[in-house]
Amino acid sequence: MPANLPAEAKAKWRKYLEARTPEEKLKALQEFLSAVPKHKGTEKLVSQIRHKIAVLRREIEESKKRKKGKGPKLFVEKEGDIQIVIIGFPNSGKSTLLSKITNAKTEASEIPYATKKPVPGMAVHKDIYIQLVDTPSLSEDPYKFTTIDRQVATLIRNADGVIIVLDALNNPINQFYLLEEKLKNLNIIFKKPKGIVKIERKRSGGIMVVGECKNFTRDDAVNLLRSYGIYHAVIKIVGEVTLDDIENALFESTVYKPAVILVNKSEALSDEDKKEIVRSIGITCSVFFVSCITGDINIGELFDTLMKLLDLNRIYLKEPGKPPSRRPLVVKGLIKVSELIEKIPSLSNRKVKYAKVWSSRLPFSPQKVGLDFILCDGDIVEIH
16 A cells, blocks of 8 residues: 655655656656655565556657557457457457457457457447457466556556456366456456545546545545645545555555456357356356357347446437437436536537426426436436
8 A cells, every 4th residue: 555655755656646758657656656665565565566667668668669660459449338358368259259249350260369459349338439459468466567468458448347258168167257358457447446545647637526425525636636736636435445545546546447248159058067157257257158150149138237336327418399319318327407517518608597308207297306316327308
């Protein structure tokens, strides 16, 4: 845990937060690392900072190569409503899966590591546009990390969720444990923790704490951020967290990503095999048995599970005298009418008095509601 860092180290971290270019960030991180005391309590922090330094060095090197027209592009810009990355070891069937459920043209191959760069595709489920990204295969040693491994880890961090593809013919239970351990060592977990902290820096407004504080006060959290030179931010707390968790969040440490498991080539498994797989790894993630060869893929159930994991809600906007929009605004979690308005640029300068809502959960529709009314999945909203 990064506890009790000296003032010098905190000052160096502030320089990193203020840095603009990758080169400036690299230099600031190196200076911060030199100021961090090396002892048992800072081992994890030191490891995380060294990882950041390694990633920045590669980004700088790859940027130079791209300017010279060399090197593959391994960043995928988000399109649609959510982005889901597909990960796995060689020959698990990731590329074939992507081609089966999206419009993407992939080159499936039995040659290991045939996928050299991310390949995006798009699927639509219940009016939600889902971008799925096939990624290069991870190496199988959980304690050694190739350049590709670290790049895939960055893709995972930037995505909304993950599909893990396992090969039913190659000990899928062991595959999952290896993959889970590997990504845990890259500070990515799939099992939802007791609490999650997100810190969003702002330009003004002071420091706000949203959520419940247990075993520490809001002033403790505010003073912690101020000690790092952060005076405007929103600390979002979900579940039960400690003050150490808030400090860890400053360093962008371990991140939780919702995930589902697809066991491919499952036509080769017996019913008992499937039960054993669910018993062993189904505690961490939902398990689906699929076959890209036979086309046995329950896409609807898969996407429904992802929607539930990501807590997605579809809000349909409506103008007076016109039908509702065919494509909804997709949000994570419940949202107030006032929060919905903030997400719509065309309404930002309008004085909104109320809204009309059509919903199956209301005793009658439409119903006139105030700005604090909470919207749910499938609601139709008309702003006045």
